[in-house]
Amino acid sequence: MDHFLYKGGVLHAEDVPVAEIAAQVGTPFYLYSTATLERHFKLLDEALCGMEHLVCYAMKAASNQAILKTLAALGAGMDVVSGGEYLRAKAAGVPGDKIVFSGVGKTEGEMRLALEGGVRQFNVESEPEMEVLSAVAVSMGLRAPITVRVNPDVDAKTHAKIATGKSENKFGIPIARARDVYAQAAALPGLEVIGIDVHIGSQLTDLEPFRQAYRKVAELTEILRADGHDIRRLDLGGGLGIPYTQSNEAPPLPTDYGAMISEELGHLGCEVEIEPGRLIAGNAGIMVSQVIYVKSGEGRDFLILDGAMNDLIRPAMYDAHHDIVPVVQPAPGTEQQPYDIVGPVCESGDTFAKQRMMPPLKAGDLVAFRGAGAYGAVMSSEYNTRALIPEVLVHQHQFAVIRARPTFDEMINRDTIPEWL
Structure with a gap:
C-alpha cells in the first residue's frame, strides 16, 4: 500500500495534488510520501516483535537526509556501504551504535572514520579486509565489532545483477570456509567477533530462498558457538521484494517474513538485524x-518525456518495470493504446517501456512512475549535462523540496580549467 491515490480525478501524494507540486517545482522530479515511509518501517518493526531486533534501513535505496531523519525518528538504524553514506547517516542524527557498515571494499580511511565516529558493527567480507580492519583498530587502541558475511550459495531467483548469495557472486566468504575464517578473526587483536551476516539478493518475491539461507546460518551458529565464538547477533540482510505492477503476484507480507525468521532462528536467542x-x-x-x-x-507511437534514463536508470540497467500512470485520471471506459515511452537522451537505451498500454496523452500531460522511491534518485546522473532532478517530500497537506535542481551555471562551474588553457 502507498499514499499516492486519485482524489477527484487527480493523483495526490497524501493530501497534496501532484499537479500542484509540478506547477511549483517543475518536471521531472521525485516525490516521496512520509506516511508511506513510516508505514513500511512500522510493518517491518512490528513483524519482528517478540525478538530482540533492529531494523537498519539500507541507505543505498534512497539516502536523502530528510528520508533518513524520518526513519531515524521511528528508531531505525542505518546500513551504510561507504564513508559518504556513513557521514550522511551521522548528519541526519543517527548515532554510531545504530550504524552497520557493510560493503565488499571498505578502505582504511572508511574504517578509521567509522571507528572514530562510532559504529554498531562492520560486516566484513574477506580475510584481507579483516587483517586491515584489525590493524586500523589496533593503531587506534580499539577493537572493532564484526560479523563475517557468509555466502550460503543459495539461488535467490532474482535478476542476475541483484543476486548476491550464489558462489559466483563477489560477496562474502563461502559458508564452507566459515569455521577457518572465524578462527582467523578471533586470533586478530583488533577484532571482536559478535555475529554472522548473510544477504542473498534483492527483490525476492518468495520466502523459500530466505528460509534455505537462514537454516544454513542457524546450523553455522551452533557450530561456531561450539568452537567457542560468542555469536549473539545475526544480520540477515534485506531483499524482500515489492510489487512493481498492480497486476503481478504480491511478494510475501512482512508479517510472514517475520514469522519465518522467528521459526528458523528464534531458538538461538540472538539479536536479529x-x-x-x-x-x-x-x-x-x-x-x-x-x-x-x-x-x-x-x-508505433512514442511518448517523449522530459524525464530520462539519467533520472531513472532502472529500466535501462535492469530491464525493470515501473507502472506509469497519468496524473489526471482518465474517464471510465477510456480506450487505451500502445506507446513506446522514452526520454530525450541520445541513447536507444533511454526507453522506459515498449508498447505500454496507456490512455491517449498529449504534450503537456503529466505522468507518474510508480515504485520509483528506491534506486531512483540515488542512481541518477548528469549525463548529457542534464541537471539532477529535485526530490520532494510530502507530509499530509505540506510538501518541501529536499534536494533542489542545480542551475546549469552551478553544474558547469564545477569544472576547473587548467592554466595552460
Whole structure:
C-alpha cells in the first residue's frame, strides 16, 4: 500500500495534488510520501516483535537526509556501504551504535572514520579486509565489532545483477570456509567477533530462498558457538521484494517474513538485524514527468518525456518495470493504446517501456512512475549535462523540496580549467 491515490480525478501524494507540486517545482522530479515511509518501517518493526531486533534501513535505496531523519525518528538504524553514506547517516542524527557498515571494499580511511565516529558493527567480507580492519583498530587502541558475511550459495531467483548469495557472486566468504575464517578473526587483536551476516539478493518475491539461507546460518551458529565464538547477533540482510505492477503476484507480507525468521532462528536467542531498503522506500516514491511530444513512428507511437534514463536508470540497467500512470485520471471506459515511452537522451537505451498500454496523452500531460522511491534518485546522473532532478517530500497537506535542481551555471562551474588553457 502507498499514499499516492486519485482524489477527484487527480493523483495526490497524501493530501497534496501532484499537479500542484509540478506547477511549483517543475518536471521531472521525485516525490516521496512520509506516511508511506513510516508505514513500511512500522510493518517491518512490528513483524519482528517478540525478538530482540533492529531494523537498519539500507541507505543505498534512497539516502536523502530528510528520508533518513524520518526513519531515524521511528528508531531505525542505518546500513551504510561507504564513508559518504556513513557521514550522511551521522548528519541526519543517527548515532554510531545504530550504524552497520557493510560493503565488499571498505578502505582504511572508511574504517578509521567509522571507528572514530562510532559504529554498531562492520560486516566484513574477506580475510584481507579483516587483517586491515584489525590493524586500523589496533593503531587506534580499539577493537572493532564484526560479523563475517557468509555466502550460503543459495539461488535467490532474482535478476542476475541483484543476486548476491550464489558462489559466483563477489560477496562474502563461502559458508564452507566459515569455521577457518572465524578462527582467523578471533586470533586478530583488533577484532571482536559478535555475529554472522548473510544477504542473498534483492527483490525476492518468495520466502523459500530466505528460509534455505537462514537454516544454513542457524546450523553455522551452533557450530561456531561450539568452537567457542560468542555469536549473539545475526544480520540477515534485506531483499524482500515489492510489487512493481498492480497486476503481478504480491511478494510475501512482512508479517510472514517475520514469522519465518522467528521459526528458523528464534531458538538461538540472538539479536536479529534486517536491512530493508527497497521495501521501505520503493513504493514510498514516484517520479513525475511531463510529455514533451507525441511522435508517430513506423507502426508505433512514442511518448517523449522530459524525464530520462539519467533520472531513472532502472529500466535501462535492469530491464525493470515501473507502472506509469497519468496524473489526471482518465474517464471510465477510456480506450487505451500502445506507446513506446522514452526520454530525450541520445541513447536507444533511454526507453522506459515498449508498447505500454496507456490512455491517449498529449504534450503537456503529466505522468507518474510508480515504485520509483528506491534506486531512483540515488542512481541518477548528469549525463548529457542534464541537471539532477529535485526530490520532494510530502507530509499530509505540506510538501518541501529536499534536494533542489542545480542551475546549469552551478553544474558547469564545477569544472576547473587548467592554466595552460
